[in-house]
Amino acid sequence: MNPEYLLEIRDLKVAYGGIQAVKGISLNVAPGELVALIGSNGAGKSTTLKTLAGLLPPASGHVYYQGKNLKELAAHQRVTQGMALVPEGRGVFARLNVTENLLMGAYSRDNRAEINLDLDRMYALFPRLAERCGQLAGTLSGGEQQMLAMARALMSRPRLLMLDEPSMGLAPLMVQKIFETIREISAQGMSILLIEQNARLALQAASRGYVMESGAITLSGAAVELLGNDAVQRAYLGG
Amino acid sequence: METFLQQLINGLVQGSVYALVALGYTMVYGILGLINFAHGEVVMIGAMLAISSLNVLLGNGVSPLLALPLCAVIAMLGCMALGYGIERIAYRPLRHAPRLAPLITAIGVSIVLQNLAMMIWGRDYLPFPKFFSNNPHSFGGVIISDIQLLIFVLALTLMGLLLLLVQRTRLGRAMRAVAENQQAALLMGVDINRVISLTFMLGSALAALAGIMVSANYGLAHYYMGFLLGLKAFTAAVLGGIGNLKGAMLGGLVLGLIESLGAGYIGDLSGGFFGSNYQDVFAFFILIAVLVFRPSGLLGERIAERA
């Protein structure tokens, strides 16, 4: 275990029943880093993030977070420790309104005054959400729901933000907006682990990247190098 | 006209009790997607606990005005522990089992609780101690007793408080979040098991009070009383739209009204062929009719079959 890393994954294996979806990967995120994990559909990216968040049990391997083995920590306790996952498909509470969704994001916190301040900060960061604060989340557009899911995760004041395909299903303009926000949050010092099928956007925003193929990491390095890599270009960047 | 008004009052009072019990069914269904068929027995245990503790308290010279709230607290605490235990023992181990499994354990828990109650409190009707005058008030020929008035006001107050809790508090928000998407709630740091336990305890506390209300209203309790009452309250929950809190309240009141108005007029309507003892049948006619014609209930959304 290397104390310099916020998150360190060593030889992690995850299986669904008998089928291995993640076949022994190692990966790390240093404090303040934006790390991209790219790969095609079915590579095992979401499985990796769900395991980090505690939603799936690892078959073997270790996950260290802030120097501590996460093994014994239940999913809800990881939130208190500063891990936040924006899941694939967003997972907003459709029958709760926007403000209630954001307050759910702060569920692990106690200080009501600070929570209210953060609520205002989120509404400043996402003015679209402010306009719709009383609306049920189910009535928002896909892009607005993605903003809500990100803002909700930020409401827990995470140290590690994990994003699972934030651009999925969004119009190009909305994708740009979401990525602008990701860069902004990253620039403020947040540590981010970003999963994307849109490899170009992800690598352009990230400082480092990993490439995942059928459950294993096949390439890793500085994001600019991966962007210039022939194999990456052919497989993920359309030429 | 006087019969009509009288039956209206009786129906509202009985219906408000159904509503309190129906809320327990609907909250658990909303959050876990399962019917807690042991809930009627929790009502019965609440009544039994209240009567026993009332007898002890009054026997030791505690003033009735103090004994009544005390016995309510005892019954509520007892039932909350019971509701917690039922979920822990009968449902939690089966959380990922096929849907039929918890239904079977629910019936098992019902039978165990009935027999336990029979062993502790006996097979006979247990009288609810008479320590208050229960004055009847007459309004233009329509009679409403102290107890009826108390039941109705208290039940409505409790319903209002529950709605406030669910709509306005942190716990209520977490309950709604868990009901909608357990995985997302986990990602918010919600301890799902804790929220589920609290939901069972909340429903059980209401059940305890409902048990006191029925036994005080009829003047007695019996180890078997939870069965019919539970089934009717379940009917009320389905009538209102299972999973929907306001639906359970409305369903309870409507069922109470239909029953009592139906019972009041069934003799006239059938030319004396059916007597008011057929009252209990209405609930089940309604249950069948709702299931056939409007399975989502009065206020419910269409229920998607869960996998």
Ligand SMILES: Nc1ncnc2c1ncn2[C@@H]1O[C@H](COP(=O)(O)OP(=O)(O)O)[C@@H](O)[C@H]1O
């Ligand atoms: N709940 C599940 N049960 C069984 N297999 C699954 C499940 N979820 C994902 N898988 C399989 O695991 C592999 C990795 O999936 P996933 O992690 O979702 O990939 P990615 O996010 O990279 O698209 C795929 O082959 C997928 O079919």
Ligand SMILES: [Mg+2]
């Ligand atoms: Mg995925």
